[in-house]
Amino acid sequence: MAYRGSVKPYVNFNAKHDAEVLHKAMKGIGTDEDVILMLLTARTNDQRQQIKVAYKKAYGKDLVSALKSELGGLFEDLIVALMAPPALFDATQLHKALKGAGTNDEVLIEIMASRTPDEINNMIKVYKKEFSSKLEKDICSDTSGHYQKLLVILLQASREEGVKEGLIQKDAQDLYDAGEGKFGTDEEKFIGILGTRSIEHLLQVFAAYKKIAGCDIEESVEGETTGNLENLLLAVVKCTKSVPTFFAEALYNSMRRAGTDDDTLMRVMVSRSEADMLDIRAVFKKKYGASLHSSIQEDTGGDYQKALLYLCGGQD
Structure with missing residues (x-):
């Protein structure tokens, strides 16, 4: 598969040299923001982690703290975000979403619906190490009902493998019967199928569903569910498709x-x-x-x- 990221590994990478360039950009009066942003956005996260180590070794201080003391506002927030390893970045975003006043469900939904199983597993480990708390426990204390149930299923990061030919039609019919086909909605069915089947399988279920219901699964989710559960189900469907x-x-x-x-x-x-x-x-x-x-x-x-x-x- 071709690499689809916009930030690629910098070819003649030298962490020690980069650390020096950053140090110079922050030394003395005034900061050379251009140098900082051009350098850090042109390195992968892995390379940025190596620069952090080289910086600490050469100057005896933490690069992120140094950047924070020199930069400000949204620019500082963005640069600090770029310096965090991906799993730590996600874990921190989730911790903020759960621990503030009220829950930031948008962040919770976006991360839980879009990350790969490996990303979710890494995130859980880092969350525990960083915040001495279990992500699942924190999610459960901040959410409830079917919404909570689906989040916990997604947190298991254990979708089935492959396509179950014999189940495509049945799943599509079950989804139809659980929503459009009855008065009231059987949320359990939606959660069970959308939370556990493989991506490949779900794509075929969605195609079969369209034939039965005469509309896309998204329309049914919107018509049959509300609130956070609706938003999470929609996010799962959208991420399954693309x-x-x-x-x-x-x-x-x-x-x-x-x-x-x-x-x-x-x-x-x-x-x-x-x-x-x-x-x-x-x-x-x-x-x-x-x-x-x-x-x-x-x-x-x-x-x-x-x-x-x-x-x-x-x-x-």
């Missing part, structure tokens, strides 16, 4: 509002820059008729904007 489309929508929505939702914009740009940013860009352009690049340009400014544009991977 993760890049799910994130292109998230980015579009983050910039469409009166004020930009910088948390979402940043989270998606950071977490997808080494995964599928090129695909997200292509979907974005096709779906919204504008490039992600130009949308970021219109909606942001300063060094923050420059860094986001580098993460975007140039113009379309």
Whole structure:
């Protein structure tokens, strides 16, 4: 498979040299933000971790703390986010979403619906180490009902393997009977099928469902469920069909509002820059008729904007 991230490993990488360049950019009066953002957005996360080690070794202090003391605002938030290993970044986002006043369900839903089984398992480990608490326990104390149940199923990160030919039609019919086909909704059925079947299997179930119901599964989910459960089920369906489309929508929505939702914009740009940013860009352009690049340009400014544009991977 071709690499679909916008940030690629820097070819003649030298962690010690990069640490030196960053040190110089922060030394003396004034900070050279351009040097910092151009260097860090052109290194993969793995390379940034090596720069951190080299920096500590050469200057006896933590690179992230040094960056924090030199930078400010959204630009600082973005650079700090880029410096966290992916599993720690996700774990921290979830911890913030669960531990603040009220739960940030949008973050919870986005991460739980879109991450691979490996990513979820790593995240659980890092969460425990970092916050001395179990992610499942924290999710359960902050959520309830069918929504909680589906989150816990997704947290198990153990979807079945392959396509079960004999079950495609049955699953599609069960979903229909659980929603459109009856008065009231049998949420358990939706959760059971959407939470545990393989991606390949679900894609065939969705096609069969359309023939039975005469509409897409998303329409039924929207008509049959409400609130957080509806949003989570929709996210699972969308990620099953296309993760890049799910994130292109998230980015579009983050910039469409009166004020930009910088948390979402940043989270998606950071977490997808080494995964599928090129695909997200292509979907974005096709779906919204504008490039992600130009949308970021219109909606942001300063060094923050420059860094986001580098993460975007140039113009379309």
